[in-house]
Amino acid sequence: MFKIINKNQIETHNKKYINNLKKDYDFFIRKVSRLKININNIKNELMNFNIAIPSWGVETGGTRFGKFPLKGEPNNIFEKIEDCAIINDLIGITKSISLHFPWDNVEDYKELREFTKNYGLEFDVVNSNTFEDLDNYKHSYKFGSLTHTNKNVRDEAIKLNIDCIKKGIKLGSKALTVWIPDGTNYPGQQDFSKSLDRYIESMKKIYAKLPSNWKIFIEHKPFEPGFYSTVINDWGSSYYSAKTLGEKALCLIDLGHHLPNTNIEMIVSRLIYLKKLGGFHFNDSKYGDDDLDSGSINPFMLFLIFNELTSAKQKKHLNSISYMMDQSHNITDPIESLILSAIEIHRAYAKSLLIDHKILDKFQKKNDAIFCLNHLKEAFNIDVTPLLEMIRYESGNAIHPIKFYRNLNYRRKKSKTRAEKTYLINKII
Ligand code: PSV
Ligand code: MN
Numbered sequence: 001m002f003k004i005i006n007k008n009q010i011e012t013h014n015k016k017y018i019n020n021l022k023k024d025y026d027f028f029i030r031k032v033s034r035l036k037i038n039i040n041n042i043k044n045e046l047m048n049f050n051i052a053i054p055s056w057g058v059e060t061g062g063t064r065f066g067k068f069p070l071k072g073e074p075n076n077i078f079e080k081i082e083d084c085a086i087i088n089d090l091i092g093i094t095k096s097i098s099l100h101f102p103w104d105n106v107e108d109y110k111e112l113r114e115f116t117k118n119y120g121l122e123f124d125v126v127n128s129n130t131f132e133d134l135d136n137y138k139h140s141y142k143f144g145s146l147t148h149t150n151k152n153v154r155d156e157a158i159k160l161n162i163d164c165i166k167k168g169i170k171l172g173s174k175a176l177t178v179w180i181p182d183g184t185n186y187p188g189q190q191d192f193s194k195s196l197d198r199y200i201e202s203m204k205k206i207y208a209k210l211p212s213n214w215k216i217f218i219e220h221k222p223f224e225p226g227f228y229s230t231v232i233n234d235w236g237s238s239y240y241s242a243k244t245l246g247e248k249a250l251c252l253i254d255l256g257h258h259l260p261n262t263n264i265e266m267i268v269s270r271l272i273y274l275k276k277l278g279g280f281h282f283n284d285s286k287y288g289d290d291d292l293d294s295g296s297i298n299p300f301m302l303f304l305i306f307n308e309l310t311s312a313k314q315k316k317h318l319n320s321i322s323y324m325m326d327q328s329h330n331i332t333d334p335i336e337s338l339i340l341s342a343i344e345i346h347r348a349y350a351k352s353l354l355i356d357h358k359i360l361d362k363f364q365k366k367n368d369a370i371f372c373l374n375h376l377k378e379a380f381n382i383d384v385t386p387l388l389e390m391i392r393y394e395s396g397n398a399i400h401p402i403k404f405y406r407n408l409n410y411r412r413k414k415s416k417t418r419a420e421k422t423y424l425i426n427k428i429i
Contacts, residue, residue, distance in 0.1 A: 183226020250278025
């Protein structure tokens with residue numbers, strides 16, 4: 001930690017804001033002292049919280065209409081790790097990075113691991129890319145990958161996933177997330193059952209290569225790039241596949257991978273109940289897989305998701321869950337978007353910890369709908385900003401990370417050493 005940002009600079013920044021923060025924090029403590037909660041326990045929970053940064057998230061995203069790259073953007077995985085390190089130095093809750101292969105391929109994985117460790121960061125879940133045709137691929141994924149009708153294509157996709165596991169082992173990762181683009185654009189194009197069979201058969205071969213302490217996460221998505229159907233379209237197909245594969249297979253929920261108005265918090269609850277919830281890709285959306293910044297559209301939904309997680313955790317029904325952001329920052333500086341998103345996720349978690357689930361349970365038994373909602377709303381409406389700021393302050397991070405970052409002029413400085421991007425649409429590998 002604090003390799004790029006000097007710790008003294010953060011201390012100087014915090015000195016400017018600490019007096020006001022103390023006043024706000026005292027007010028917050030007085031307010032929550034009326035609730036039957038132990039604020040120190042909550043603080044500990046929040047300090048130990050971690051959300052992984054996806055390596056591809058620190059680059060400007062884009063749409064099929066184009067990309068608007070920033071000057072000073074990272075060009076390779078080492079530069080991306082520097083950007084992740086800045087984020088974590090400022091907020092302290094993003095200590096891990098999720099890599100995507102082959103985008104993040106390097107010659108020497110030991111060197112990459114050492115480099116990253118030096119910044120106080122480690123590697124989270126690894127991800128496989130079978131959704132585009134990259135230079136060194138022998139086959140085309142135009143008509144699918146793990147579920148392709150041609151065995152040779154399926155075999156290559158299986159190998160790519162197994163290679164991901166091998167790279168992940170070298171990096172200290174403990175899980176692989178598999179998202180496949182496989183699906184169709186026309187009714188009748190595919191036999192729905194046969195393609196699911198092919199998926200299970202391919203996944204079995206990948207599953208067989210998982211080390212004993214590894215997990216495999218299955219990520220569903222209802223549409224895109226297949227606009228008529230996708231093979232792993234919803235949590236039902238995901239659950240069936242995870243159940244068929246075995247204990248190490250779990251479901252991953254990307255918030256954007258649901259049709260508008262889907263009750264995602266209920267899916268979270270169901271998967272917890274079925275002991276198959278493995279992880280999240282956080283983002284927000286208005287219409288579909290918009291990949292907007294977490295909490296920017298529907299912070300209440302984010303809170304309701306954490307309500308399910310917190311309630312299950314308190315009842316000891318929850319195993320460890322992998323949290324990651326998966327967003328596309330099209331018009332902002334990705335560092336700023338990721339900082340704000342991580343704070344919004346932290347905020348939703350903090351608010352969920354203010355819910356007294358025993359009281360909620362009492363209202364539920366009485367079928368008192370108004371008091372149930374009111375109990376949730378009371379927690380949601382408490383402003384936890386001073387708590388989050390105090391946690392950052394006490395952990396040596398910045399009280400106001402965005403203000404600090406703006407004053408750094410990081411991009412301007414980096415634009416002098418980092419090559420300018422010339423691409424418009426495609427990912428630079
Ligand atoms: C697909 O939409 C997805 O959510 C998957 O998680 C991919 O790995 C990621 O986005 C990057 O394209
Ligand atoms: Mn995702």
